[in-house]
Amino acid sequence: MNNTEKLILVTGASGFIALNVIQQLSKLPHRVRATVRNLKDEKKVEIVRRAAKGSKHPIEIVSADLLKPDSWNQACKEVDIVLHLASPFPAETPDDPENNLLKPAIEGTRNVLNAANAANVSRVVLTSSCAAVYRFGVKNNVFSEKDWNDPDSSTPYVKSKILAEKFAWEFVEEKKNKQEKCFELAVINPCFVLGPSQGDSSSLGTSEKFISDFMLGKKDKANEYYIGHCDVRDVALAHIKAAFEPQAAGHRHIIETKWASNKEVFDILKRKYANQGYRFITEFEKAENPNNRSDTTRMTKVLGIKITDYEKTIIDMAESLIKSGSISIKKPDSCFIAKLKN
Numbered sequence: 001m002n003n004t005e006k007l008i009l010v011t012g013a014s015g016f017i018a019l020n021v022i023q024q025l026s027k028l029p030h031r032v033r034a035t036v037r038n039l040k041d042e043k044k045v046e047i048v049r050r051a052a053k054g055s056k057h058p059i060e061i062v063s064a065d066l067l068k069p070d071s072w073n074q075a076c077k078e079v080d081i082v083l084h085l086a087s088p089f090p091a092e093t094p095d096d097p098e099n100n101l102l103k104p105a106i107e108g109t110r111n112v113l114n115a116a117n118a119a120n121v122s123r124v125v126l127t128s129s130c131a132a133v134y135r136f137g138v139k140n141n142v143f144s145e146k147d148w149n150d151p152d153s154s155t156p157y158v159k160s161k162i163l164a165e166k167f168a169w170e171f172v173e174e175k176k177n178k179q180e181k182c183f184e185l186a187v188i189n190p191c192f193v194l195g196p197s198q199g200d201s202s203s204l205g206t207s208e209k210f211i212s213d214f215m216l217g218k219k220d221k222a223n224e225y226y227i228g229h230c231d232v233r234d235v236a237l238a239h240i241k242a243a244f245e246p247q248a249a250g251h252r253h254i255i256e257t258k259w260a261s262n263k264e265v266f267d268i269l270k271r272k273y274a275n276q277g278y279r280f281i282t283e284f285e286k287a288e289n290p291n292n293r294s295d296t297t298r299m300t301k302v303l304g305i306k307i308t309d310y311e312k313t314i315i316d317m318a319e320s321l322i323k324s325g326s327i328s329i330k331k332p333d334s335c336f337i338a339k340l341k342n
Contacts, residue, residue, distance in 0.1 A: 007031045008243065009079045009121075011112060012086025013061065014044040016205040017127065017190070019051045019198035020236035021083060026055035028240075035064040035075050035086065043202050051198045066108025072115035081243045082116045082183075084109065085127040087164065089206050090157065097156030105160035106167055113171050116183055123184040123249065125242045128165040130191035130228050130254060130294070131158040137290075144295040145189070145252040165189075165252075184249035186242040190235040191228030191256045191294070194265075195313045196320040204326055207232075211317050212327050214266055217279030224263045224287035228256040228294060231308035241303040253303060256294045257310050261287065268314045277329035 013034030175182035
């Protein structure tokens with residue numbers, strides 16, 4: 001990895017993945033500028049600063065809004081590399097998906113890329129998703145970076161990820177065809193991201209709520225549901241490697257540990273934490289295993305990511321949420337313990 005000091009912009013800095021990116025960058029010699037929407041949100045700003053603890057250079061935190069183009073011109077000033085992670089990831093589809101999902105994802109990407117190009121940024125690493133890769137409903141398939149999901153048959157969130165990534169590739173291609181200057185683009189396509197949280201109970205995202213809801217029994221039942229899972233530390237490292245690896249430019253990179261079900265996550269948590277007072281979900285609706293997986297050659301060979309053990313991913317995430325107070329122990333009653341054992 002290139003250790004020549006660079007100024008790296010991390011967008012959406014208070015997000016689950018971004019905080020892990022910042023933590024890993026803090027161990028390198030680079031300067032980091034991070035964006036949040038509101039500098040007056042002291043809790044989020046402090047969480048970002050805490051993630052950068054121990055960095056050679058104090059982290060610079062600036063305000064930028066995905067839907068305010070001018071805010072990105074200043075954010076990108078003198079930046080060498082942009083890691084664009086900012087994009088909505090709601091647990092449920094909002095009432096107004098056009099304005100709350102599609103616009104921030106697509107127009108936000110346009111605004112960031114325009115500012116990055118104007119600032120002569122050398123490379124942009126875009127966080128997309130395996131949702132832009134997977135064709136849901138397919139069985140016994142090995143997905144690769146050549147695969148694209150269909151936006152017209154997708155949920156608003158999935159559509160936002162597909163269209164935002166497609167826009168980024170088209171942006172670069174258009175500049176290339178016009179023989180205009182443009183940054184190099186690398187894309188990271190993580191699947192459902194789990195692993196240790198750097199936030200606290202005030203900043204839980206969709207992934208963190210997934211685990212906390214399991215352990216706090218916030219729902220009576222859940223669907224088994226199979227999808228690709230990955231570790232946030234692998235995703236964060238992939239962003240950093242993609243920022244410097246020459247062979248990453250011009251490519252997508254699937255980040256996946258394995259396809260797994262919600263029930264498998266539950267079983268790992270139950271083995272570790274049963275009888276400790278956590279009110280686990282106890283019922284699962286059966287789902288068919290589609291027996292899919294992804295080709296992770298670019299992840300392991302090009303980016304050199306050593307895939308984190310799956311059980312470690314789950315346990316480390318739970319431990320981080322317990323440590324932050326996001327999951328707290330409640331004394332179980334004897335009837336509930338008996339039900340959990342059955």
